[in-house]
Amino acid sequence: AQSVTQPDIHITVSEGASLELRCNYSYGATPYLFWYVQSPGQGLQLLLKYFSGDTLVQGIKGFEAEFKRSQSSFNLRKPSVHWSDAAEYFCAVVISGGYNKLIFGAGTRLAVHP
Amino acid sequence: GAGVSQTPSNKVTEKGKYVELRCDPISGHTALYWYRQSLGQGPEFLIYFQGTGAADDSGLPNDRFFAVRPEGSVSTLKIQRTERGDSAVYLCASSMTSGGDEQFFGPGTRLTVL
Numbered sequence A: 001a002q003s004v005t006q007p008d009i010h011i012t013v014s015e016g017a018s019l020e021l022r023c024n025y026s027y028g029a030t031p032y033l034f035w036y037v038q039s040p041g042q043g044l045q046l047l048l049k050y051f052s053g054d055t056l057v058q059g060i061k062g063f064e065a066e067f068k069r070s071q072s073s074f075n076l077r078k079p080s081v082h083w084s085d086a087a088e089y090f091c092a093v094v095i096s097g098g099y100n101k102l103i104f105g106a107g108t109r110l111a112v113h114p
Numbered sequence B: 001g002a003g004v005s006q007t008p009s010n011k012v013t014e015k016g017k018y019v020e021l022r023c024d025p026i027s028g029h030t031a032l033y034w035y036r037q038s039l040g041q042g043p044e045f046l047i048y049f050q051g052t053g054a055a056d057d058s059g060l061p062n063d064r065f066f067a068v069r070p071e072g073s074v075s076t077l078k079i080q081r082t083e084r085g086d087s088a089v090y091l092c093a094s095s096m097t098s099g100g101d102e103q104f105f106g107p108g109t110r111l112t113v114l
Helices: none
Strands: A003-005 A010-014 A019-021 A024-026 A032-038 A044-050 A056-058 A064-068 A073-078 A087-094 A108-113 B005-007 B010-013 B019-024 B031-037 B044-050 B053-056 B065-068 B075-079 B088-095 B109-113
Touching: A003 A087, A010 A019, A019 A108, A024 A073, A032 A064, A032 A073, A044 A056, A044 A064, A044 A073, A073 A087, B005 B088, B010 B019, B019 B088, B019 B109, B031 B075, B044 B065, B044 B075, B075 B088
Parallel strands: A010 A108, B010 B109
Antiparallel strands: A003 A024, A019 A073, A032 A044, A032 A087, A056 A064, A064 A073, A087 A108, B005 B019, B019 B075, B031 B044, B031 B088, B044 B053, B065 B075, B088 B109
16 A cells, blocks of 8 residues: 655754755655645645656745655755744655545654744 | 635534534535544545545545535535544645645644543
């Protein structure tokens, strides 16, 4: 069965530092890949997605992610974190060719120190 | 227009009671999804509607859970004989179509079963 692993449950970074959140998926073919952010009291918001083509995708709020087929990974990065980035981040996959039944990882909670 | 809305935002009920959770998708969105997010976990797929019909209900945990979307817009998730293990945040999402379009999530309904 398809699965998504986010190895880091909780990450703390200093404001202005760079960030990388890890995501690995388990699926035979290339899935559609997504990163969502969830802030307290707010709904999930899509940061970026990968369907095909360029393996480095740009998203909103200065985030980017790189798809690496050989590592079955889709890590999220940001060069300089802002205090407002503190939230929970979810990686998700969809089986390519199917409808958007999202399979989420358990999430990584990001804390930002001033 | 407005985003996805869900009512109530919070619901506290007693074990064994019946509850209904409502989702108003974005106008014109044909695809609607329900997910359940337990504490410390990522959302888990429950059911997907394309128009009025449930195209995939494979995520519903058991026959106490049922969902409808009679006119192809508003959806109601119904839980009979609630159990403490049903306590979670129930998320609704909608998308323009089912194939690869972004899912827009509502803020969720937090269900607590005492």
